[in-house]
Amino acid sequence: MAFQISLNFFLAFTWMFLKNSYDPITFFYGFLTGLIIIFVFRRFFSARFYLKPVFAIIHLLLVFIKEVILSNVAILKIVLKPKFDMKPGIFALPIEVTKEWEILVLSSMITLTPGTLVIKVSDDNKILYIHAMDIPDVEESINDIKNSFERLIKEVSR
Amino acid sequence: MIEEIVRVVVVILIIVGAFLNLVSAVGVLRLPDVYTRNHAASKAATLGIVSILLATFLYYYVEVGHFNARLILAMVFLFITSPVAGHLINRAAYNSGVKLWDKSVQDDLKKEMQQNSKPKRMKLSK
Numbered sequence: 558m559a560f561q562i563s564l565n566f567f568l569a570f571t572w573m574f575l576k577n578s579y580d581p582i583t584f585f586y587g588f589l590t591g592l593i594i595i596f597v598f599r600r601f602f603s604a605r606f607y608l609k610p611v612f613a614i615i616h617l618l619l620v621f622i623k624e625v626i627l628s629n630v631a632i633l634k635i636v637l638k639p640k641f642d643m644k645p646g647i648f649a650l651p652i653e654v655t656k657e658w659e660i661l662v663l664s665s666m667i668t669l670t671p672g673t674l675v676i677k678v679s680d681d682n683k684i685l686y687i688h689a690m691d692i693p694d695v696e697e698s699i700n701d702i703k704n705s706f707e708r709l710i711k712e713v714s715r
Numbered sequence: 716m717i718e719e720i721v722r723v724v725v726v727i728l729i730i731v732g733a734f735l736n737l738v739s740a741v742g743v744l745r746l747p748d749v750y751t752r753n754h755a756a757s758k759a760a761t762l763g764i765v766s767i768l769l770a771t772f773l774y775y776y777v778e779v780g781h782f783n784a785r786l787i788l789a790m791v792f793l794f795i796t797s798p799v800a801g802h803l804i805n806r807a808a809y810n811s812g813v814k815l816w817d818k819s820v821q822d823d824l825k826k827e828m829q830q831n832s833k834p835k836r837m838k839l840s841k
Binding site: 628629632637645668672676677688690 | 735738739741742745746747748750751753754755757758759761762794795797798799801802805806809815
């Protein structure tokens, strides 16, 4: 992915030299042209066409912002409730992502989502121990959320 | 017209942010144990501060015409660092043996900690 992006910049600069005009607009046109060229020659690269991971990252960010807002609404409801009837607890969640940055992103996202906080990543990086605000109510839906996050993160790094 | 809309948005963002910070303070006071307090502190405070920063950014951009990129950087840094801080406080609390709330229903980590601690003790005794 980094190789394709730098190649695209290189093509944009080549375009600027061909046009002999050095302003941002020429650079932009050169970048677009380079994008088309890379798209046409996409089967010669070992990685995917690089716009796909870029869109996956944007998708991840949007989902993340949505979940942060939802988590705040959930915390609001719990804190302002006159009586505490939640059942907190710690549960183990086996994860499939293996690279360290993926685990970092996944656990940060889990921490900022409704009702969950990561306590410990197990020593072999295969299990996350998560403190949940409300175990019986949340665990199923939480697992769904985790699956979607994990899927999105894998989509970025595939 | 757009300036009016932005003004309304700024006011709403500041009110929401201050309200979220207030709620997170109330949560830290009210909730029963370290872990649940950490929920309130690490989530509500983050979004509260970020929305106040966003309102400041919009205000200076529209009213003064000053594009302050540091505010955006501050938002990004907050989103990156606050979950890590919450995680570390939680982990330190658990490792130093802070008890869960007595109405907690489940503790998977306990088993793991016990399994891990046994072989270490045997090594020490040898």
